[in-house]
Amino acid sequence: MNYDNNSKNNNSPRPRRVLIMTAVEAERDAVLRGLNGAPGIEVRLAGVGPIAAAANTAATLASADGAKPYDLVISAGIGGGFIGIADIGSIVIATDIIAADLGAESPEGFLSLDELGFGSSRLKADEHLSSQWAQAVLKSGLAACTAPVLTLSTVTGSAATAEHLSHRIPGAAAEGMEGYGVALAAHHRNLPVMEIRAISNPVGPRQRELWKIGDALLALERACSLLPEVLEL
Numbered sequence: 001m002n003y004d005n006n007s008k009n010n011n012s013p014r015p016r017r018v019l020i021m022t023a024v025e026a027e028r029d030a031v032l033r034g035l036n037g038a039p040g041i042e043v044r045l046a047g048v049g050p051i052a053a054a055a056n057t058a059a060t061l062a063s064a065d066g067a068k069p070y071d072l073v074i075s076a077g078i079g080g081g082f083i084g085i086a087d088i089g090s091i092v093i094a095t096d097i098i099a100a101d102l103g104a105e106s107p108e109g110f111l112s113l114d115e116l117g118f119g120s121s122r123l124k125a126d127e128h129l130s131s132q133w134a135q136a137v138l139k140s141g142l143a144a145c146t147a148p149v150l151t152l153s154t155v156t157g158s159a160a161t162a163e164h165l166s167h168r169i170p171g172a173a174a175e176g177m178e179g180y181g182v183a184l185a186a187h188h189r190n191l192p193v194m195e196i197r198a199i200s201n202p203v204g205p206r207q208r209e210l211w212k213i214g215d216a217l218l219a220l221e222r223a224c225s226l227l228p229e230v231l232e233l
């Protein structure tokens with residue numbers, strides 16, 4: 001990817017037109033409140049789950065063909081946090097975006113896409129921008145970390161599955177349902193990608209009534225308010 005850029009002190013070129021994909025309207029509205037009209041960043045709905053997210057991101061990227069293309073894609077939303085790693089109300093910014101349930105079961109255990117020889121279930125997030133954003137979030141007073149973020153078609157709903165995922169993907173801090181779909185669409189166009197998850201619930205036994213969606217949306221809004229400066233837009 002080539003930007004004409006004057007970005008300071010890094011190897012990543014500075015993005016000029018940024019696409020943020022959220023699953024649902026409440027997340028989109030939180031992101032928009034945070035951005036507060038910042039130029040150069042557009043927010044679109046991905047729908048829930050990796051399939052809708054891939055299709056809608058690909059369509060949105062294609063719609064820019066012939067016009068000014070996007071040059072950075074971000075998957076943003078609330079998510080589950082792995083217990084002891086990412087607490088409710090904290091922010092996780094992905095180092096790696098991993099399709100954690102894409103593969104095959106076998107008597108010996110789960111086989112990923114990589115192990116099956118069909119490609120990779122792990123896509124790298126833009127390292128520099130992700131780290132800059134996490135540092136800015138931390139500096140603002142919110143808890144934040146960079147770590148692998150899992151994408152699943154099925155929200156984890158038991159301690160056994162949470163433990164299994166943690167064991168299979170060491171260091172995973174959060175899970176959501178769209179990141180890999182958004183990232184794959186960006187990857188097919190050689191575009192850099194990031195994923196941010198504001199933690200609304202622990203990964204584990206399903207207790208939907210205990211999800212702190214308001215806290216997570218507020219954290220998402222605050223993190224997104226820092227994005228224009230991080231991207232030097």
Ligand SMILES: O=C(O)c1cccc(C(=O)CC[C@H]2O[C@@H](n3cnc4c(=O)[nH]cnc43)[C@H](O)[C@@H]2O)c1
Nearest residue numbers: 023026027048078079080155156175176177178213
């Ligand atoms: O009910 C509401 O007001 C509301 C507001 C904002 C978002 C929602 C959602 O239900 C979003 C679904 C979205 O959240 C992600 N998510 C959240 N927790 C998890 C999890 O533990 N595991 C996987 N995904 C999670 C996911 O990306 C969904 O698309 C409701």
